[in-house]
Amino acid sequence: MSKNLALIGNPNVGKTAVFNELTGQTGHVANWPGVTVEKKTGKMDKEFDVIDLPGVYSLSPSAIDEMIARNFIVKDKPDLIVDILDATNLERNLYLAFLLKELEVPIIYVLNLMDVAKKRNIEVDVDKLAELLGAPVIPTVAIKGEGIDAVKTKIRKIFSDGKLAQKSSIPVKYSKEIEDKIQRTEELLKKDAPHFLSDKRRWAAIKLLEEDKEVIKEISASPNGIVVIENVKRFASGSEEFDLAGERYNIISEIIGQTYKRDKDMITTSDILDKIFLHKYFGIPIFFMIMWSMFEFTFRVSAPLGTLIELGLGALGDLITIAWPEDAWYTSLVLDGIIGGFGAVIGFVPLIFTMFLVLSFLEDSGYLSRAAFNMDRLMYKLGLHGRSFVSLILGFGCNIPAVMSCRAIESEEDRLTTILVNQNISCGARLPVYVLLGGFILGDGATGTIIFSLYFLGIVIAILMALFFKKVIFKGETAPFILELGDYRMPTVKYTGIHMWERGREFIKKAGLIIFTVVVLMWVLQSIGVDPDTGLLAWGTDPENSLLAGIGHLFQPLFAPLRWSWIAAVGIVFGFLAKEVVVAAFGLILAGEEEPEGLGKLVVGNLAVAGVAAAAMPALVYGYLVFVLLYTPCVAHLGAVYKETGSKKWTLVSATYGIAIGYILALIINLIGGVYF
């Protein structure tokens, strides 16, 4: 049977790097507290299952991610806990270590970030630390793979010796006063609730004294549980939580004093950078500068790769035209369906990868928590939380993980609000549509700026909706803002690359599966049509009479007030399945037409119903882009909203309000832009 290893540690200690090095898998290293909410598993040596628990500071029941970690340890009983400690900040990291010790589980410690500690003249007496903690301590630099072999060797040895680091189960001894209370509670438990957490009775006693909500809830459900609670209240003073925290830190200070030396006066690069990134006057302008530069960068750097792919596909198309019979169905499938439709999507792969590269870089650098610090006041005014800000930022990549990352937000109201407004943050899949059409509003040179304006509009709508939800629908208190401003780290090429690849891979998978299926479906729908002479369905009719056009014509009346053509409607309808296929739909429908200046020009030429003046086209195109920005990101997003809120009502709200606002704004833009005159 395989053994379970659970990795645990504070956020930002390089836990995911340890995970990757142990399992040899690629993973995700983020510098933001709370990103690793998903449970991640991997294999070490084929016989160990390694589980990456969320990064947590404590095991209190008030936060979901801390509960996930705690429940896993208490209920799933992993065979060994690997607690990762940050050598540059050992004192606070040991607090979690002591909470784990109270659980009396087999444990080993990994002392990570030893390179940074060395640079700061921090000296750690590792042997002494291991002695005082009563469990092995292994120094590592996980990001470079240093010390990982020692960790693996230790783990193997522990299991082959069959001793499971027994020493670590020596319980922490507190002062006599506290110990007395713990003992009395234990006796009460033994007498009245003998089956309640019988293997962790001391821990249960401590939690009862601390008035831990979760343990109280659980014991209340067991027979005589209420009696225990009542009896404990007789001798408990109510300040045990307080006293225990103090005593833990006293013991920790003792250990630190014996094993840890640091230069007090050391100024770090992080201190220097914070002087400017968090500056009173410059902090916010710099924040905006960084955001703008990132989008500009994404757009420019991916351009040559996109051009290259387009050139390649063009050459492939020419080759096929020459080599294959012109009227065969498969020539049409490959030329119109795959190269025309799917190819249009593939051309944007570099763009999406660059976007993820930029996001991964920001995340790994440690700037995101500064952004939250700079923006919290604003978020707070909107009734949101600094943590919401990071979820919103993640939405720039993809709204689905962004919605899922909301689990780290403690208050239910904040969480629902953040989930519901996230869809307004423009994800990577919408970008191809902006790039395709953005150049036709204020000219080619301003494409970047147009795109920025759409992103900005999304943010504004998100803010307004947050205000609406928070002030009108949920009127709760915002959770406290407790955020560690960790050190800046130079993102390594390896981990930023892995990080980018992991997210980009999702896009490729989606492109490979959903998008490919949808594109082929669209091709079939386009190839089958109603023969105008016979009135029957036939293969290879005029595109105007195809089923795809039929769908467009069916939905077009809905968009008639916006003066959008059936082609525009097809883009919207299929974009609901996945935004990536909007461009593909255009590529497919217009595959037969010739336009030397590219697909974008062709689309713009076909986007409006007849009678819209050329001068009003920029407004109409912009209105279209605004609608693409604001209506439901995709079916999968709705699925994620349903999963996270567990409510059909909120899922419906998410779907409808986006469409409504998008529609109204497009109408207004049309009005201002003179589409109706």
Added chain:
Amino acid sequence: MKLSELPFNTQAKIISVDKKIISRVAAMGVIPGTEVKIIRASPLGDPLELEIKNYNLSLRKQECKLIEVEKI
């Protein structure tokens, strides 16, 4: 005095922490007896950045009002 009233860059010691937030901040090192210093406020005035136990922690003024400190 309250932590929210402490002048910037002044070393102080925590005397008490309100029960409302103790379970949340204890793990971050905010407990009686610990030394604390306010380094700066966010550009918009709130939250505050504190130096505590050799690392940087950010708390809103609202929470800082629940923490009693004395200058040292």
Added chain:
Amino acid sequence: MEIIQEKRSFLSILSLIFGVVFVFISVMEFIHIGLEEPLMFFFSSPGDAIFEASILDHMAKGLINLLLAALFLYSYPHLKQGTLSGFGFFVGAGIIALGIGALFITEWVANLIDVALQSISDPGVWEEFVFTDGIRLEWFLGIASLYILLIWKNKENYLVS
């Protein structure tokens, strides 16, 4: 901790130079827009051919360089006084300048490659590229700000407690 007495004037003059150069670059970016174009921007309807020029992009870059200039100029009096925070601000501004410079350079290289690819079918694109994007002043600054990093690496020579 503070800056060594003898190094104060050197660092403050350096930051002044950086500040002035960034002001210059910023002005260049704004001039790039052309004197008449901003006016046209306000007085013509969208969709006119005038918007071929990337007015807004230059404006954004102009603003970024202005911000960098402000950062350096702001640190000037603090460096003159020799405070640690002045030193930190100066180095921080240098790191930002380096980051932005690196960003612009990557962008420029990407543009170059894109133009090279496009020129396979249309050799005319070179001419436009040379005139609009041929030489970028940010390069020199990207490279010059490396010097600030060098100062940071040797901070023991500048700081005294």
